[in-house]
Amino acid sequence: MIDNEVRMSAEKTEADIIRDLTELEDDISQYTYLISCASECIPYPEEYRDEAHRIKECQVKTWVYSDVAGDRFVFLADSESIIVKGAMALLQEVFNDRELRELSEYSCKLLECADFTGHFTAEQLKGIRAIIGKLENSVVVRE
Numbered sequence: 001m002i003d004n005e006v007r008m009s010a011e012k013t014e015a016d017i018i019r020d021l022t023e024l025e026d027d028i029s030q031y032t033y034l035i036s037c038a039s040e041c042i043p044y045p046e047e048y049r050d051e052a053h054r055i056k057e058c059q060v061k062t063w064v065y066s067d068v069a070g071d072r073f074v075f076l077a078d079s080e081s082i083i084v085k086g087a088m089a090l091l092q093e094v095f096n097d098r099e100l101r102e103l104s105e106y107s108c109k110l111l112e113c114a115d116f117t118g119h120f121t122a123e124q125l126k127g128i129r130a131i132i133g134k135l136e137n138s139v140v141v142r143e
Contacts (some may be wrong), residue, residue: 008092017090021115031119037086042096044078055134056085058127066138073098073139077131083119087128095135103139108132137139 008016024030048065055062062079075096077088090110095103110116113134117125 009076010098010102012031014094014109016118017110018113021113024115030115031083033117034086034090034119037089038082039089040092041078041085041089042076042092044076044138047076047101048076049078055127055130057130059085059123061120062088062127062131064131064134068100068138071100073103075135081124084127085121087116088131091131091135097122100139103136108136136141 008121021030021033024033044063045065049063051063054064055064058081060080062081062084063077064140065076067074073095077085077092079085079088087110090138091108094108094110111125111129120128
């Protein structure tokens with residue numbers, strides 16, 4: 001990110017993602033969009049590709065690493081499922097490198113968007129729901 005660039009809030013970023021999905025006119029275009037997002041996922045470090053970081057609720061191997069660096073939230077993820085990896089890339093846009101204070105006041109609404117959820121199986125949604133819960137529970141503002 002360029003120093004002078006003003007980054008949209010997590011809420012605005014999420015609203016843009018939902019708008020982008022909604023503006024696509026058919027399910028195939030939405031599905032293609034989600035698949036194409038997978039290539040935007042931040043590379044996942046091999047040292048975190050282990051059972052401790054694996055999301056047990058996911059049918060296929062999916063890993064999540066989250067941490068706090070200073071006052072910023074770090075979120076990295078990878079999945080053997082290309083569409084789940086696309087969802088992780090979108091969640092990275094929303095969560096990664098955000099100030100903890102901003103995220104502590106934010107509640108993810110992607111799972112309320114049928115244009116997002118309609119492309120995942122019940123098992124995939126269970127995993128994505130678990131990941132979002134993990135992210136939201138990991139955000140703690142340090143005083």
